[in-house]
Amino acid sequence: MAVAKVLCVDDALFMRTKAARLLAGQGYEIYEAVNGADAVDKYFDVKPDVVLMDITMPVMGGIEAVKAIREKDPEAKVIMVTAISQRSMVLEAIRAGARDFVIKPFEPDKLLEAVRKQCQG
Amino acid sequence: MMKAGLVIPFVESAYRFLQEELRVEVTRGQLRLESSKATSGEVNVAIGVAGEAEGTVLYSMSEKTAKQIASILIGEPVPVFGQLAESAIAEMGNIITAQAAAGLEDYGFQCNLTPPTVIAGKGVVISTVDIQRLVIPLELSVGFMGISVALRYLSKK
Structure with missing residues (x-):
């Protein structure tokens, strides 16, 4: 049985593949979306x-x-995984409801820890 | 007008990524300012920049170098420069530019980036039109990569 379901949203095939391989190797069930609209659906x-x-x-x-x-699910647990570490973007994402932030290129342990934390929370 | 000092975030960001992520040796050549059209490498990543700094950042390299970089990033051999390798190279450009943009913010220039575009092929010529390019030549242990920063900065009061 899967540890938990994780939706990986990134337009870059490489980043989706990297995250998916890492998480699938830890028993997570992985779904992928290629942009924000796809992610919402x-x-x-x-x-x-x-x-x-x-x-x-x-x-x-x-x-x-x-x-x-x-807006539809206030309990949604979203971790921003982005190359953009600009303060203004970080603040905007947090205001939008993101619960955590992982900066690309991510270290595998940091990503796994962030996902684990949200699964437990 | 290109401000040479503002290229520092790009140099720092490129070194950080190449040394920490790819774990390759990096030697920087002499920076140069160019106005002519760029005769690019076989694989190029273009990232658009908009906001208080605007223009384009280009990463150019041979296909052989691109395959070697992609191979390190993906963690497996890349015999053919396919979709996954293309995505890995694009993401390298995206990450270096995004971190440099964060550095530009420290200089007081806030800007947004477009998703990366990969332009591949021999003999491709890329023009940044009327924006001069500051070229950062980087000799890596896996080949050569040129970073062209073609940005104009909104003057700060």
């Missing part, structure tokens, strides 16, 4: 325990997607 289909969300994506960005998900 898949979130309500799959009902993941945790969402890993990139910020800069085409069609719909990560911050907008967090707002859309949290």
Whole structure:
């Protein structure tokens, strides 16, 4: 049985693959979305325990997607996983409802710890 | 007008990524300012920058170098420069530029980035139109990579 369901949202195939391989190896059930709009659709289909969300994506960005998900599910657990460490973006993501932040390129242990923390919380 | 000092965040960010993530040796060549069209490498990543600094940042390299970098990032051999390798190279450009953008914020320039675009092929010529490019040549233990920073900065009062 899977440890928990994780939705990996990133327009970059490489980042989705990297996160998916890491988490699947730890027993998580992985779902993928390629942009914010795809993430919103898949979130309500799959009902993941945790969402890993990139910020800069085409069609719909990560911050907008967090707002859309949290509007319908205020308990959604979203971790921003992004290369953007600009203070303004960090603050905007937190205001939008993100619960944690992992900066790319992520260290495997840090990502796993962030996911574990949300699964327990 | 290109401000040479503001290229520092790009140099620092590139060194950090290349040394810490790829674990390759990096030697920087002489910075140069260019106005002509860039004769690019076989694999190029372009990232658009908008806001208080605007323009384009380009990462250019040979396909052989791109495959070697992708191989390190993915953690397995990359015999063909396919979709996953392309995505890995694009993400390298994205991460270096995003971290440099965070550095620019420290200088007082807030900017946003576009998702990366990969332009691959021999003999590709890329123009940054009327924005001069500051070229950062980097000799890596896996090959050569050039970073062209073509940005103009909104003057600060």
